[in-house]
Amino acid sequence: MNEVNKGMALTAHLRELRRRLVISVIATAIGFGVCYYYSVELYGVLTKPLIPALPPGQDYLVFTGVVEPFFIYMKVGLVGGVILASPVILYEIWGFIAPALYSKEKLWFVSIVFSSFVLFLSGTVFAYFVVFPFGFKYLLSFASSELRPILSMSAYFSMATKLLLAFGVIFQLPLLMLVLARIGLVTAGKLLGWWRYAIVGILVVSAVLTPTPDIFNQLLMAGPLTLLYAVGVIVAKIFGKKKKDEPVEDPGDGEEEEEEG
Numbered sequence: 380m381n382e383v384n385k386g387m388a389l390t391a392h393l394r395e396l397r398r399r400l401v402i403s404v405i406a407t408a409i410g411f412g413v414c415y416y417y418s419v420e421l422y423g424v425l426t427k428p429l430i431p432a433l434p435p436g437q438d439y440l441v442f443t444g445v446v447e448p449f450f451i452y453m454k455v456g457l458v459g460g461v462i463l464a465s466p467v468i469l470y471e472i473w474g475f476i477a478p479a480l481y482s483k484e485k486l487w488f489v490s491i492v493f494s495s496f497v498l499f500l501s502g503t504v505f506a507y508f509v510v511f512p513f514g515f516k517y518l519l520s521f522a523s524s525e526l527r528p529i530l531s532m533s534a535y536f537s538m539a540t541k542l543l544l545a546f547g548v549i550f551q552l553p554l555l556m557l558v559l560a561r562i563g564l565v566t567a568g569k570l571l572g573w574w575r576y577a578i579v580g581i582l583v584v585s586a587v588l589t590p591t592p593d594i595f596n597q598l599l600m601a602g603p604l605t606l607l608y609a610v611g612v613i614v615a616k617i618f619g620k621k622k623k624d625e626p627v628e629d630p631g632d633g634e635e636e637e638e639e640g
Contacts, residue, residue: 399471403464410463415456422455422532425539428511429530434522442532451532458540494554502550503543510546510599511539514589545588549604556611560619567616570608577608
């Protein structure tokens, strides 16, 4: 009987999972349709930080294949559709796993997901409004009358989306530190003691991900990451796993034993 009940429960969970997946796919498809309709405008927003950095008289990108614009606008619609449907997708994920969580676990899950979303959005906004203008201006400063840039739609879309994703991911640093501290793998004291190694790692990551080799633009990324590391140490100190108080021995017991001896 138990095996039958387990099988029925598993079937019910699979049906529930399929239903929520279907809803998420439908929401993404609707978001794709809306974003594809405005894909030209959305791609214009994506290229807005680049256009002022282009040489005078060149305020446009080119495409090197007949179908390149079509596929780029399809990708814009797909990425925008996923972003537009993300509230529905997150709600369906929450609806599927929430019944298996305790009240405290639900609170932690909601807090982590919300914090992750805010940090990811902060990273992309920082990249778009700070890193892109300075980075593109530096990279395109090498243009001259003998050296003219020819930027394709696909190349720029690939680079821009990868950078936005990278900044969104690395801005998760405080959240990662919190999770590690919460499960007891690290402590705020250890994180604070590792600050020299953290600075070196941050500089290496900034050198790899920043689109320009100059120190100024690398510091534009290293500065916020250092601040995020400091925030992560503070958060780990406040919310990290606390050590259980060890029982204190009564000093009187030892004295009595010595007297008996």
